Amino acid sequence: MEFKESILIKLVVMLQCLTLVLCASQDFLTMMCGTYIIEVWPGSYCDTQQSCCYPTSGKPDADFGIHGLWPNYNDGSYPSNCDSSNPFQQSQVSNLISTMQKEWPTLACPSGNGIQFWSHEWDKHGTCSESLLNQHDYFEAALNLKQKANLLQALTSAGINPDGGFYSLSSIKNAISDSIGFTPFIECNSDSSGNSQLYQVYLCVDTNASSFIDCPVFPHGKCASNIEFSSF
Ligand code: AMP
Numbered sequence: 001m002e003f004k005e006s007i008l009i010k011l012v013v014m015l016q017c018l019t020l021v022l023c024a025s026q027d028f029l030t031m032m033c034g035t036y037i038i039e040v041w042p043g044s045y046c047d048t049q050q051s052c053c054y055p056t057s058g059k060p061d062a063d064f065g066i067h068g069l070w071p072n073y074n075d076g077s078y079p080s081n082c083d084s085s086n087p088f089q090q091s092q093v094s095n096l097i098s099t100m101q102k103e104w105p106t107l108a109c110p111s112g113n114g115i116q117f118w119s120h121e122w123d124k125h126g127t128c129s130e131s132l133l134n135q136h137d138y139f140e141a142a143l144n145l146k147q148k149a150n151l152l153q154a155l156t157s158a159g160i161n162p163d164g165g166f167y168s169l170s171s172i173k174n175a176i177s178d179s180i181g182f183t184p185f186i187e188c189n190s191d192s193s194g195n196s197q198l199y200q201v202y203l204c205v206d207t208n209a210s211s212f213i214d215c216p217v218f219p220h221g222k223c224a225s226n227i228e229f230s231s232f
């Protein structure tokens with residue numbers, strides 16, 4: 001019995017070492033050890049001192065929007081711009097464009113149709129997992145994940161509404177983990193009066209971006225213990 005246990009412990013340690021070695025290696029085939037899906041609350045993108053511009057298709061829904069799917073290393077750093085020979089091509093995602101306009105709207109100024117934002121996300125982050133997800137699969141995976149995790153519903157059904165009110169960071173985290181089953185990372189920014197507010201939600205997904213997992217590492221950053229959920 002003890003013998004079996006010690007073999008098991010050795011195996012676990014060996015596996016952990018292997019993961020570390022693979023993740024630390026720049027040559028690791030997929031160049032990543034985990035992936036974040038990041039969703040942005042448009043109200044908090046827009047009410048800062050910098051403000052925002054609605055896309056040419058009009059004001060987005062009052063819902064979280066996708067920001068991107070970002071492969072990252074387990075030490076918290078991440079690869080970027082991994083393949084300049086594989087730029088974003090609209091033709092690869094033509095069947096997804098109308099859904100992307102709704103679920104992945106650009107808010108950058110000047111107003112655009114989204115192509116610039118999606119190109120940026122593909123070029124900077126998507127190319128770093130291109131061996132697992134081609135352009136079409138990358139965007140489709142993000143859209144599917146957003147559908148799986150209905151963040152706004154998770155929050156509103158816990159009484160947390162985008163009404164400019166303040167809510168405890170822990171109540172926000174709990175509402176999302178209760179609904180999705182995994183703890184999110186919450187990124188805050190400041191509105192034009194300097195209030196800490198709910199800006200982006202990070203959830204971790206497995207390397208092929210099909211299901212949520214516990215985050216191997218959380219990003220750094222600090223929110224106040226009570227944060228604003230701005231209206232949009
Ligand atoms: P990244 O370069 O992918 O790390 O993302 C950071 C950039 O994305 C910043 O310049 C943000 O202002 C921008 N960003 C975040 N959300 C949006 C959005 N909804 N529309 C356009 N740009 C955005």
Ligand code: AMP
Binds near residue numbers: 218
């Ligand atoms: P702290 O209040 O920073 O000591 O964090 C308490 C716990 O909440 C720790 O487990 C942190 O990892 C976690 N935590 C802190 N800030 C955030 C955040 N913005 N989103 C998700 N978890 C957080």
